[in-house]
Amino acid sequence: xxxxxxxxxxxSGYSQIPDSLFSNEQEKIFNKIENIAENTESELDYNDLFxxxxxxxxxxxxLNSEDVYELSNLLLINDIQINNLTEYKNKxxxxxxxxxxxxxxxxxxxxxxxxxxxxxxxxIKTTAKINLKDVFKYGKNQIIxxxxxxxxxxxxxxxxxxxxxxKDPNKHYYGGPQHLYCRYGxxxxxxxxxxxxxxxxxxxxxxxxxxxxxxxxxxxxxxLQDLAKIKTLIVGDYHLEFGQGLTMWSGLAFGKSADVIDxxxxxxxxxxxxxxxxxxxxxxxxxxxxIANFDITAFYSNKxxxxxxxxxDTLPKDETYFSSFQESGYHRTLNELxxxxxxxxxxxxxxxxxxxxxxxxxxxxxxxxxGSELLNPNKTYNQFEFSGKQNLNFxxxxxxxxxxxNLFGEFSASKNGGKAYLIGGLFMLDPRVSFSILYxxxxxxxxxxxxxxxxxxxxxxxxxxxxxxxxxxxxxKISAYAYTDQFSFPYLKYxxxxxxxxxxxxxxxxxxxxxxxxxxFRFREKNKPANSSIAGKKLDFLINExxxxxxxxxxxxxxxxxxxxxxxxxxSFQNNTQNEIFHGYLIYQDVCYxxxxxxxxxxxRFALFDTDNYDSRIYAYENDVLYAFSVPALYSxxxxxxxLLKYRILNNIDIWFRIAQTFYSNKxTIGSGLDxxxxxxxxxxxxxxxxxx
Numbered sequence: 001x002x003x004x005x006x007x008x009x010x011x012s013g014y015s016q017i018p019d020s021l022f023s024n025e026q027e028k029i030f031n032k033i034e035n036i037a038e039n040t041e042s043e044l045d046y047n048d049l050f051x052x053x054x055x056x057x058x059x060x061x062x063l064n065s066e067d068v069y070e071l072s073n074l075l076l077i078n079d080i081q082i083n084n085l086t087e088y089k090n091k092x093x094x095x096x097x098x099x100x101x102x103x104x105x106x107x108x109x110x111x112x113x114x115x116x117x118x119x120x121x122x123x124i125k126t127t128a129k130i131n132l133k134d135v136f137k138y139g140k141n142q143i144i145x146x147x148x149x150x151x152x153x154x155x156x157x158x159x160x161x162x163x164x165x166x167k168d169p170n171k172h173y174y175g176g177p178q179h180l181y182c183r184y185g186x187x188x189x190x191x192x193x194x195x196x197x198x199x200x201x202x203x204x205x206x207x208x209x210x211x212x213x214x215x216x217x218x219x220x221x222x223x224l225q226d227l228a229k230i231k232t233l234i235v236g237d238y239h240l241e242f243g244q245g246l247t248m249w250s251g252l253a254f255g256k257s258a259d260v261i262d263x264x265x266x267x268x269x270x271x272x273x274x275x276x277x278x279x280x281x282x283x284x285x286x287x288x289x290x291i292a293n294f295d296i297t298a299f300y301s302n303k304x305x306x307x308x309x310x311x312x313d314t315l316p317k318d319e320t321y322f323s324s325f326q327e328s329g330y331h332r333t334l335n336e337l338x339x340x341x342x343x344x345x346x347x348x349x350x351x352x353x354x355x356x357x358x359x360x361x362x363x364x365x366x367x368x369x370x371g372s373e374l375l376n377p378n379k380t381y382n383q384f385e386f387s388g389k390q391n392l393n394f395x396x397x398x399x400x401x402x403x404x405x406n407l408f409g410e411f412s413a414s415k416n417g418g419k420a421y422l423i424g425g426l427f428m429l430d431p432r433v434s435f436s437i438l439y440x441x442x443x444x445x446x447x448x449x450x451x452x453x454x455x456x457x458x459x460x461x462x463x464x465x466x467x468x469x470x471x472x473x474x475x476x477k478i479s480a481y482a483y484t485d486q487f488s489f490p491y492l493k494y495x496x497x498x499x500x501x502x503x504x505x506x507x508x509x510x511x512x513x514x515x516x517x518x519x520x521f522r523f524r525e526k527n528k529p530a531n532s533s534i535a536g537k538k539l540d541f542l543i544n545e546x547x548x549x550x551x552x553x554x555x556x557x558x559x560x561x562x563x564x565x566x567x568x569x570x571x572s573f574q575n576n577t578q579n580e581i582f583h584g585y586l587i588y589q590d591v592c593y594x595x596x597x598x599x600x601x602x603x604x605r606f607a608l609f610d611t612d613n614y615d616s617r618i619y620a621y622e623n624d625v626l627y628a629f630s631v632p633a634l635y636s637x638x639x640x641x642x643x644l645l646k647y648r649i650l651n652n653i654d655i656w657f658r659i660a661q662t663f664y665s666n667k668x669t670i671g672s673g674l675d676x677x678x679x680x681x682x683x684x685x686x687x688x689x690x691x692x693x
Contacts, residue, residue, distance in 0.1 A: 055190060060120040063101075064094040073266045075259075076115050080428050081106040083358050083401045095121050106404070106428060130191060130227065139188035144627065146181035146688040149202070152681065153177070156203060156332070156674035173203030173332040173674065180206065180215065181276070183627070193223040199276045203332030216331055219281070221272040231295065232270045232288040237281050240299060240450075241267035242351055243397025246412040246420055246460060247364045249452040250282055251275075256454075258508045258522065260469030260483040261426060261436045263454060264408055269297065269351075278329035279305045282347065297351040299366070304341035306331075310375060320372040333674070344371030347450075358401035365394035368449060381492040384418075384461070386447035391415050393448050404428040410453070418446035420460055422453060424467075435470040444491040456487045456502070464488050481508040489529075498542050500529035519554035530575070543576040547615075565590035573615040584611030586618045586634060603644040609634040625656035625688040638664040638680075652693055658686040 056074065061067045068085065071077050084105045089095065098121055101107045156173040165171060179202050185195035198215035200206045205216070221236030239251040244265050251273075253265060270288055273281040286299035306326035326339045349366020368391045376387045395412030409423035424438035438454060444462040451460045454467070465487035472480050488501035508522040525548045532543045553567040571584035588607035595601065603623045611617055617635035623644050624630045634640065642660035649655060661683040664670065670677040 055187065056118045059190070060118055062122050062124065063098075063119050064089070064121065064124050071115060071118065073268055074118065075262060075266070076118065077106075077111060078261070078264075078406070078426060078428075079358070079399070079401055080404055080406050080426060081111070083406075084404075086358075094124070097121060106431070108431070130188075135188045135192050139186055139192065141693050142183075142185045142187075143691045144181070144183040144688065146179075146625065146628070146686065148179035148181075148684065148686045149177055150677075151683040151685065152670075152677045152679060154671070154674065155676040155678075170333040170335050171674070174334075174337070175200070175203050175205040175332065177202050178206070182215070183274070185274070191225045193272060194221060195272065195274060196220040197274060197276060201330055201332070203330065217276060217278050217329070219273055219276070223272045229289050229291065230287060231290050232286070234270055234272060234287070235285050237273040237283050238286055239271050239273055239281055240286065241265070241269055241271065242364045243267065243362060243395065244408060244410040244422055244424075245453040246410040246422060246451050247393055247395030247397070247448070248349075248351075248366060248450050250280060250450050251452070252277075253452045256467075256483065256485060256504070256506075258481055258506065260481045260506070261434050261471055263424060263436050263438050263467065263469065264406070264426060265454075269295075270299075276329070279325065279327050284347075293354055293356050295351075295353045295355070297353075299347070299349060301345070301347040303345055304371075305343050305345050306339045306341065307343040307372065307374075308339055309342050309372070321375045322372050323375060323377060342372070345369075346371075358399075360399040361396070362398075363394070363396050365392070366450075367392050381494055381497070384445040384447075384491065386414075386449065391447060391449065393450075412446070412448065412451070414445075414447040416445055416447055418443050418461070420446040420448075420451075420453075424454075432473040433470070435468070437469075438467040440465050456485070456504075457489075457493075462489050462491045462493065464490065477512045479510045481510070482506060495531050496529055496542065497531055498529075500542055502526070502528040502544075517554065517556040519552070522549075522551040524549045524551075545576070546572075546574045548572045549618075561593055561595040563590075563592040563594075565592065567620070569618055569620075571611070571616050571618050573613075575615075582612035582616040584616035584618050584635070585609065586620065588620065599648040601646050604641070606639070606641045607634070608639050610637045611635045622660070625658055625686055626654075626690060628686065628688070630660070632662070634662075636664050637666045638662060652691060654690045656686070656688040656690075658684075660684045 056070065061070055063085070068082060072079055072082055081104075085101075085107070088104045095101075098112070098116070098119070101112050102109075154173075154177065156171075157177055158172075178200070180200040182198045183195070185193070187193050197217075197219045199217045200215050201217075219237045221234055221238060223238075224233045225231065227233065240248050241251060242248045245253055245267075249265070249267070251271075254262070256263075270286050275281075282299065282301035283303035284299070284301040286297065288295055288297040306329075307322035308324045308326060310321040310323050322343060325343075326336075331337050331340045346369040347366055349364070351362055351364040353360060353362030370389045373389045374387050376382050376385050392415040393412065395410055397408075397410035399408045400406070404427065406426040407423075408425070409421065411419070411421040413419045420440075420442040422438060422440040424436065426434070426436050428434045440453070440455060440463065442455065442457075442460045442463045446461040448460065453460045455463055456465060457463050465485060467483065467485045469481075469483035471482075474480055483506050485504045486501075487503065488499070489496065490499050492498065493500070504524075504526040506522065506524045508520055510518065510520045512518045525546065527544055527546050529542045530545050532541050549569060549571045551567065551569040553565065555563060555565045557563045567586070567588050569586040573582045573584070586607060586609045588605055591604040593602050605622065607620065609618060611634070614633075614635050617633045619631055619633055622630040622632065622642055625644070630642075632640070640660070640662045642658060644656065644658045646654060646656050661681060662670075664680045667680050668678075670680065670682050
């Protein structure tokens with residue numbers, strides 16, 4: 001996976017993507033993924049967040065063109081820096097050399113080095129009409145095949161006894177333990193794209209006579225861009241990303257991380273779905289047209305999604321009801337198969353936005369219609385959650401840049417009258433100091449199934465908060481990052497039986513010891529409320545849970561081809577119901593070997609961990625095969641290693657092999673229920689091949 005995040009070494013040859021481990025941007029991305037993993041129990045597919053990295057390394061952006069805005073979407077520079085670059089070109093004419101960037105405010109040596117693999121300087125060519133002959137002559141095809149399996153046998157694959165199945169048909173998985181993945185993509189200058197992705201999860205049936213598709217999941221799209229007045233047209237599976245994610249944002253999004261300034265979302269509005277998240281995407285058609293300074297977007301989606309259907313004698317016979325959405329994407333047992341695609345979901349809406357220089361304002365509205373009625377369980381904490389079959393959402397967002405100040409925000413409302421808004425700002429008032437601020441207020445009755453704005457909750461409701469972040473270049477070699485986030489929940493939440501509040505802090509110091517060695521030290525603390533759950537008490541009162549982590553990491557290059565990375569991390573978890581503090585420790589060593597003249601490279605990690613319980617678990621991002629991601633939660637006591645090998649068979653064919661094993665010194669079983677493994681080791685193997693032609 002290092003292949004995607006090589007941000008510091010120049011690129012040569014379309015099939016050879018540079019492998020650099022000394023990129024601050026790479027660490028920021030890894031940290032963001034770790035933070036997402038810490039705040040969700042779901043297994044997520046991060047493909048959509050990184051699709052463009054590889055493309056723009058192979059097709060660098062011309063800094064004299066309008067495509068320079070893509071650098072913001074790649075998280076390489078912010079909108080203020082793009083504004084400064086635009087003003088420089090308006091005043092001095094087009095860039096003649098990459099070295100001119102040193103004269104642009106906000107572009108220091110580190111920023112220039114960071115964007116080098118993705119940019120070029122050249123004349124602006126008149127955009128020619130898309131010629132069908134050129135599309136298929138110069139477009140690139142890519143096919144990826146992946147096989148993954150856990151070698152140890154889970155309990156679900158052992159329960160094949162007829163007597164067991166007659167008693168409970170949900171005691172086993174109907175398919176084999178293999179994870180299969182196939183992906184095809186075509187790309188012509190990012191103007192014409194089409195692709196197909198298929199997947200079978202472990203435990204799901206493959207090539208069954210009753211299945212129309214041998215793979216359990218199938219996704220496809222056709223994407224066109226810059227066709228006269230039509231800026232974007234997509235048919236098939238896609239994502240919508242508008243404003244700051246409060247009204248419509250169907251895909252994944254980054255939240256809080258050590259990149260404390262990067263709190264503003266960079267929306268791409270309409271983009272293809274290339275992930276294997278099986279429920280959270282649009283399926284239909286979407287288009288955006290341009291008229292002068294106005295962009296007009298229309299979209300329609302119709303698909304079936306998973307849900308837990310209710311069957312009860314008290315329900316009306318002529319209606320179907322469901323109690324919750326099922327978003328895991330797994331269809332392994334009888335119950336999971338019965339929940340598959342049982343709810344129709346119909347969405348239509350539009351957006352109009354106005355852009356003039358660096359002022360942008362937009363309005364979005366859409367309606368959601370479900371084929372069955374959602375009946376939430378009758379609990380006090382969720383009485384304001386969405387229920388029914390139909391919802392309407394609308395909102396307004398803005399983005400303003402004035403010199404070195406970027407102000408942004410969004411207001412949104414739902415059919416029932418619930419409201420939510422956020423306002424934020426980025427300030428680069430000094431070349432060495434920048435800070436960000438964001439306030440959000442999401443009412444308890446705000447209802448939106450497709451929002452993903454900045455916040456502490458998984459859903460953007462019942463939350464108020466104030467975030468402040470600052471970064472400072474203390475010396476040429478030392479930089480500091482810090483943020484504080486104060487948040488409150490005005491109403492009850494799941495397992496929190498009263499209004500509550502919490503806070504989070506982070507401080508990180510980076511030290512660039514030399515061109516070959518860099519390190520950072522981080523402290524992070526989060527305080528959140530929870531029910532006391534004391535035995536014998538009829539009413540739970542709230543207590544505070546505190547989790548602290550201290551991390552030290554150093555990366556150092558010992559030769560042109562080899563980089564070593566070390567991390568030490570300590571975590572403590574304290575629940576005020578008990579006086580005891582639970583501890584967690586992690587230490588690992590990475591070896592990264594990337595010879596420039598060889599056809600292979602490899603990554604190796606060995607880690608030791610020791611935690612008192614699951615609450616003191618530690619997440620650590622791991623390199624994986626191209627377009628795959630691994631962020632395991634390490635807890636209990638043991639060790640873990642992985643080995644990742646990439647080998648280029650031909651100039652356009654690469655293969656990857658990865659093996660990862662976790663050993664527990666204090667366990668005789670791993671997991672529980674159907675996923676239980678008898679023994680103290682868990683081994684995963686992955687094999688992948690990629691053919692580009």
